[in-house]
Amino acid sequence: MRVAVAVLMVAFLVACGPNVKAPVTVMALLYNGSNKLGPKQTTLDTVTNITALKGTVVNLVGGAGVTVNDPDGPDPFSLSDEELLNAELTSRGGDVHANLIDKGGVLWPADFHSWAMVTTYWNFEQSFNYFKAIYDGEKTDTLAGAQVLYWGNYTDLGVADPAKQVLTDNIIYFSDVRSFLFAPFSQLQKVPLAMNLGVVGHEFSHRVFNQKAFGNQAHPVELRWDGAPLNVVKGVDEGLADFHGWGVTCVAKEGPGCSTRYLALSFADEAAVAARDFSLQGQQNCMSTALRTAIDNLHTFEFQRVGMEYKLGTLIAAALYQAAEPIGQRDIMQKALIQAYDDDSTQSLGLRQLFEANLNTPENVTLEAVSDTILSHITGEELRRRACAELWDRLDLHPDMIPLPHCPNTATRGGTCPQ
Amino acid sequence: MSLGRTLLVLALVGSTAAWAQRKKDDAPLPYDEQGEDDDKRRDLPRRSDATSEPAPEPDVESKGRRRSLASLDDPNIGLSLEVVGAALLLDSSRGQTVEGLGLGGIRVTWEWSRTFLTDEFWREIFFLDLTWFASRSSGPGGFGGTTEIFDSVNYHYFTLAPAFAFPLGKTPLAVYGQVGGGVNYQTSSIFVQSQDSTNISAVRFVLQYGLGLRARIHFISEESFRENGYTGIPCLSVRLELTRFRRAYMDDTVIGGSVGITF
Ligand SMILES: [Zn+2]
Numbered sequence: 001m002r003v004a005v006a007v008l009m010v011a012f013l014v015a016c017g018p019n020v021k022a023p024v025t026v027m028a029l030l031y032n033g034s035n036k037l038g039p040k041q042t043t044l045d046t047v048t049n050i051t052a053l054k055g056t057v058v059n060l061v062g063g064a065g066v067t068v069n070d071p072d073g074p075d076p077f078s079l080s081d082e083e084l085l086n087a088e089l090t091s092r093g094g095d096v097h098a099n100l101i102d103k104g105g106v107l108w109p110a111d112f113h114s115w116a117m118v119t120t121y122w123n124f125e126q127s128f129n130y131f132k133a134i135y136d137g138e139k140t141d142t143l144a145g146a147q148v149l150y151w152g153n154y155t156d157l158g159v160a161d162p163a164k165q166v167l168t169d170n171i172i173y174f175s176d177v178r179s180f181l182f183a184p185f186s187q188l189q190k191v192p193l194a195m196n197l198g199v200v201g202h203e204f205s206h207r208v209f210n211q212k213a214f215g216n217q218a219h220p221v222e223l224r225w226d227g228a229p230l231n232v233v234k235g236v237d238e239g240l241a242d243f244h245g246w247g248v249t250c251v252a253k254e255g256p257g258c259s260t261r262y263l264a265l266s267f268a269d270e271a272a273v274a275a276r277d278f279s280l281q282g283q284q285n286c287m288s289t290a291l292r293t294a295i296d297n298l299h300t301f302e303f304q305r306v307g308m309e310y311k312l313g314t315l316i317a318a319a320l321y322q323a324a325e326p327i328g329q330r331d332i333m334q335k336a337l338i339q340a341y342d343d344d345s346t347q348s349l350g351l352r353q354l355f356e357a358n359l360n361t362p363e364n365v366t367l368e369a370v371s372d373t374i375l376s377h378i379t380g381e382e383l384r385r386r387a388c389a390e391l392w393d394r395l396d397l398h399p400d401m402i403p404l405p406h407c408p409n410t411a412t413r414g415g416t417c418p419q
Numbered sequence: 420m421s422l423g424r425t426l427l428v429l430a431l432v433g434s435t436a437a438w439a440q441r442k443k444d445d446a447p448l449p450y451d452e453q454g455e456d457d458d459k460r461r462d463l464p465r466r467s468d469a470t471s472e473p474a475p476e477p478d479v480e481s482k483g484r485r486r487s488l489a490s491l492d493d494p495n496i497g498l499s500l501e502v503v504g505a506a507l508l509l510d511s512s513r514g515q516t517v518e519g520l521g522l523g524g525i526r527v528t529w530e531w532s533r534t535f536l537t538d539e540f541w542r543e544i545f546f547l548d549l550t551w552f553a554s555r556s557s558g559p560g561g562f563g564g565t566t567e568i569f570d571s572v573n574y575h576y577f578t579l580a581p582a583f584a585f586p587l588g589k590t591p592l593a594v595y596g597q598v599g600g601g602v603n604y605q606t607s608s609i610f611v612q613s614q615d616s617t618n619i620s621a622v623r624f625v626l627q628y629g630l631g632l633r634a635r636i637h638f639i640s641e642e643s644f645r646e647n648g649y650t651g652i653p654c655l656s657v658r659l660e661l662t663r664f665r666r667a668y669m670d671d672t673v674i675g676g677s678v679g680i681t682f
Contacts, residue, residue, distance in 0.1 A: 038611050
């Protein structure tokens, strides 16, 4: 009997995990004084379940799996959102269980993935806060609440080599299931991508692009396009994602401070990181013949296979950066981009409207058309003039052939790139 | 830190053993011939030879006394020392169900009913495990992290778990079930970008429960026993076990076993 009582007492003592209300004070791997990551105290302001890392911004899910391009599966374009989710989210997964130690009211992660998951949630919270600020009063309800499939399995049955069907060393926003997916790391042995603030901000931007420019379609009909128009759309999506990812590094609390080289934290390949650095002066970030040829001629599958969407994206981000930074108008540019995604006012239609108007005439979705859409949302003559000059120069636009009605008359082509 | 814990466990083991020994000295039970059950009699045929041994004399010198008593009584006072080896299926932080690790340990088992109960059935039923289970994951491999960011962890479980055994007929086997509790002592050292590690540890209550199969294999052959009598280590004890821990809000599973000696 005494044994039974003792056992019962132990059972009560062990039953409960940390049950705390946001803001929750935690340790996460953030930037310290020497600009390295390290354990640092912070707060998660939106969590509702700290051990499961669920909250109003995102919900982490462990053990989930996505399967795409199943040759025996239905055509994703033919499915409703719910059918698509059921077809592709092949394993729903379950709660994660962060191992947390309470030290004087501060919750310390007590193993690697607990550190990683707390830091991941923090990164998403910072990213959400960034977008909330530049949404500038617009509702962000739909932006919040995505699942993060932590250590998720993403299997692409369309890949011929079975050994390469499972995604590793990546993090994606996959709109089909409206979830972020952090795939296992394998070759990348630096900072895991989910622990990289700028990378998470980049992925968050893809969710924004999907919700706004694609009108929140799970599997956008625009993906039926191929070649130049879709290559342009992919490049714009990546370029804006890099630009916003950098924006997140600039404003995050306990953040690293502005860094256009946030990829360097996670990637050992210096040359690849430098190639994505849109702040670099000089002719690196100019349209090349190879890129122009790729945009115009490659099927989008091939265009992406060789990573050309990032090359194009870097040029777009570089133009936006060089237009705004020298005159201190970063936040005006960021807000303009949010407006440019989706706008049905006749003076300044958004990207969504550009795409939807040209579903059957995708050849009209050009770098000029996309640039003009962005320009039409930039307030302030000077910033708009600079942006036009930069886009014109870096993307090698041809306003003589495809006009840029929203480029101010005072603008001339920028002088960085060879003509 | 783990050395200190090891010493603590060894001290606990030592004191428990000493206490059990003292109890045994006080208790009249081991002298009770009728206390043995049938299967013990079969395993230890010395009983049939008992008449050839002289009855113990109160003033006989200690060496001869121990020898003659041992040959008369059930040699098991019911105290075992075992080494545990198992797979630890640790609750997966990242929601992958479990994380597999190796686990080792030391267990002291006291079949206290042999000392305190006289009924020949109930004498075989109860025992108590005092166990130290230990497991670790070091460096970037497994769920440890990347070469640039990794966490090395140690898990120590110190538990006391009463058990109920059900002997399987005339075999040396018994199935058992147990529920107990104790503490888990965990350490974590996070290493980031070649900086000094940051360390943290915690002691948390654990609930332990499980099932197993326990065997007591006699160490001394009948022939050897007839010639030399009981010389000290009567049994090899072996276990297979499925043990679970509720560690705060996490669930860990141990699949493995232990082997040791039983006095
Ligand atoms: Zn991207």
